[in-house]
Amino acid sequence: MDVILSVWRQTGPNTEGGFVRYEANNIPDHASFLEMLDIVNEDLNDRDEEPIAFDHDCREGICGMCGVMINGQAHGPQLGTATCQLHMRKFKDGDTIRIEPWRADGFPVIRDLAVDRSAFDRIVEAGGFITVPTGSAPDANLIPVPKPAAEASMDAAACIGCGACVAACPNSAAQLFTSAKVAHLNLLPQGQAERYTRVVAMVDEMEQWFGACSNHGECEIACPKSISIDFIALMNRDYIRAKFRQGRLAGQR
Amino acid sequence: MAHTDVGKRASVKTRRKRPFIIEFYSSDVGKKWAMALSGVLLLGYLLAHLLGNLKVFLGPENVDLYAEALRDLGGELVPRQSILWLMRGGLLLAYSIHVHAALSLWWRNRKARGSVGYQTRSTYLAATYASRFMAYTGATVFLFILFHLSDLTFGGANPDFVYGDVYANIVATFERVPVVILYIVAILALGMHVWHGTWSLFQSIGVNNAKFNKWRNKLAYGVTAFIVVGNISIPLAVQFGILKL
Ligand code: HEM
Numbered sequence: 001m002d003v004i005l006s007v008w009r010q011t012g013p014n015t016e017g018g019f020v021r022y023e024a025n026n027i028p029d030h031a032s033f034l035e036m037l038d039i040v041n042e043d044l045n046d047r048d049e050e051p052i053a054f055d056h057d058c059r060e061g062i063c064g065m066c067g068v069m070i071n072g073q074a075h076g077p078q079l080g081t082a083t084c085q086l087h088m089r090k091f092k093d094g095d096t097i098r099i100e101p102w103r104a105d106g107f108p109v110i111r112d113l114a115v116d117r118s119a120f121d122r123i124v125e126a127g128g129f130i131t132v133p134t135g136s137a138p139d140a141n142l143i144p145v146p147k148p149a150a151e152a153s154m155d156a157a158a159c160i161g162c163g164a165c166v167a168a169c170p171n172s173a174a175q176l177f178t179s180a181k182v183a184h185l186n187l188l189p190q191g192q193a194e195r196y197t198r199v200v201a202m203v204d205e206m207e208q209w210f211g212a213c214s215n216h217g218e219c220e221i222a223c224p225k226s227i228s229i230d231f232i233a234l235m236n237r238d239y240i241r242a243k244f245r246q247g248r249l250a251g252q253r
Numbered sequence: 254m255a256h257t258d259v260g261k262r263a264s265v266k267t268r269r270k271r272p273f274i275i276e277f278y279s280s281d282v283g284k285k286w287a288m289a290l291s292g293v294l295l296l297g298y299l300l301a302h303l304l305g306n307l308k309v310f311l312g313p314e315n316v317d318l319y320a321e322a323l324r325d326l327g328g329e330l331v332p333r334q335s336i337l338w339l340m341r342g343g344l345l346l347a348y349s350i351h352v353h354a355a356l357s358l359w360w361r362n363r364k365a366r367g368s369v370g371y372q373t374r375s376t377y378l379a380a381t382y383a384s385r386f387m388a389y390t391g392a393t394v395f396l397f398i399l400f401h402l403s404d405l406t407f408g409g410a411n412p413d414f415v416y417g418d419v420y421a422n423i424v425a426t427f428e429r430v431p432v433v434i435l436y437i438v439a440i441l442a443l444g445m446h447v448w449h450g451t452w453s454l455f456q457s458i459g460v461n462n463a464k465f466n467k468w469r470n471k472l473a474y475g476v477t478a479f480i481v482v483g484n485i486s487i488p489l490a491v492q493f494g495i496l497k498l
């Protein structure tokens with residue numbers, strides 16, 4: 001199949017960018033979206049032109065590296081999958097496809113379609129951990145985890161940190177990412193010790209980078225793992241509990 | 254050698270942070286809590302206000318007595334109108350918090366997209382016009398309330414205004430077609446605002462569980478339908494001559 005691409009090109013973080021038109025011809029319809037970009041890049045290489053920079057790693061929807069806006073939709077028209085899992089058969093011969101990087105103040109463009117998502121790392125550093133004794137590994141099944149808690153925590157832990165929630169949100173808010181990371185630990189027995197300090201630390205860090213949630217629900221649809229916005233409600237609940245709790249720990253002033 | 258600090262006592266006061274409620278409100282999540290709670294209060298007011306106003310359909314004496322009863326709340330126990338003014342004060346406070354949080358979040362959210370922003374039109378799948386235009390429907394309601402107060406509370410925008418003669422004032426104002434149109438537009442904007450708001454506020458305060466979630470949509474539709482149909486019925490009834498002097 002033949003498609004026409006309109007791709008955002010930008011040589012560096014502080015340079016101005018713009019759309020460049022490419023004709024991608026003879027693309028097999030079983031090629032993934034990233035493989036299609038590979039084919040275009042091979043061609044650019046052959047012509048001694050700079051290939052299009054885009055992030056990718058696993059190419060099977062588990063690393064969260066890939067992710068671009070495709071015709072105004074994060075990860076493209078197929079719901080519940082990452083860009084690397086989208087195949088060209090989703091498009092029609094002769095389609096024009098607009099490809100843009102994620103846009104958010106907290107995600108500056110590095111080059112072309114690649115953005116810097118270290119703000120997510122800062123949020124995880126703020127509270128995405130539990131305290132465990134180092135040393136030999138604990139026995140398996142030492143801590144009983146109720147099945148529903150394990151399931152819910154697993155649903156939250158499915159987050160691959162791709163940033164589609166921020167990209168799709170009209171407010172560039174990172175509530176879905178942060179709440180998934182909070183819930184993933186706050187739902188488990190192992191996460192209880194730091195439950196309330198975690199939610200405050202992670203929310204406070206998040207708010208330094210991203211917008212606020214207006215409950216549009218756009219993130220949930222854009223998420224390649226279809227993580228539910230129910231976790232955002234859980235985060236809001238734990239946040240106010242933490243605020244009421246912290247000043248009143250026994251013996252502390 | 255490390256220096257010693259014997260005799261120096263750190264004051265507890267200087268170590269203490271701002272009051273936690275201010276600390277809480279300064280976060281975005283806290284502001285959304287404030288918006289949701291003030292929103293509940295405003296919603297409660299809207300419902301009570303409408304229920305009271307629907308008494309126009311029971312005849313002039315009925316609304317006029319209702320208005321009088323509001324001024325006389327508390328009876329002989331408190332000074333006349335004091336309870337009414339307390340309620341107005343509470344309402345104004347909730348309203349101010351709501352609007353302050355709204356403007357500050359709206360401004361932050363606009364800036365969060367960054368300097369370039371999307372060059373392609375976004376395809377929205379979940380966000381509704383109601384959710385995306387909250388600030389604009391809110392601003393419409395704000396302007397409308399200014400007009401509404403000067404029309405039916407203070408009387409400046411109503412040439413035939415007579416203090417205390419509620420029924421006559423309502424009929425007089427809604428006999429003017431432009432006022433009816435303005436009123437209907439504002440109520441539709443309010444309907445959009447309240448529709449998203451009623452669903453959204455539960456999310457903001459973390460009231461979210463599988464059993465209750467399917468009722469949230471129904472509740473939002475119910476509240477919106479009542480507010481929109483109820484409020485619009487009054488000017489239309491005047492226009493069609495059902496309510497007349
Ligand atoms: C009778 C008047 C009003 C009622 C009943 C009302 C009700 C609500 C409710 C229930 C919410 C949802 C809160 C949440 O998601 O937690 C909301 C959100 C909002 N309101 Fe109002 N509101 C009123 C007036 C206003 C006014 C005058 C403004 C002024 C600009 C305004 C601006 C907003 C905005 C911008 C939001 C969305 C905030 C966000 O999610 O980012 N509202 N309102």
Ligand code: FES
Nearest residue numbers: 059063064066084
């Ligand atoms: S490349 Fe790993 S998720 Fe797409």
